[in-house]
Amino acid sequence: MKQTRRRRHLRPRPSRSQINQQIQHVRSTMQLFQLEWLAEAQRPAPSQIRLRFLHDSIMQMKDEMSNLEAL
Secondary structure: OHHHHHHHHOOOOOOHHHHHHHHHHHHHHHHHHHHHHHHHHOOOOOOHHHHHHHHHHHHHHHHHHHHHHHO
């Protein structure tokens, strides 16, 4: 009884196709952020706050992609 109760609370592991879809989504979002970073960096007076935010977001997406690929 305890074992079935515990299993109910565990999230099922996503399928390989679901993982690949998530990876593709993160990859395309990361490419958009990289293009945005390049556009911001080429402005005459780029916003350092925005560049830092975009860079941090890209790093988080890279971490998320490596975590998804490890599944």
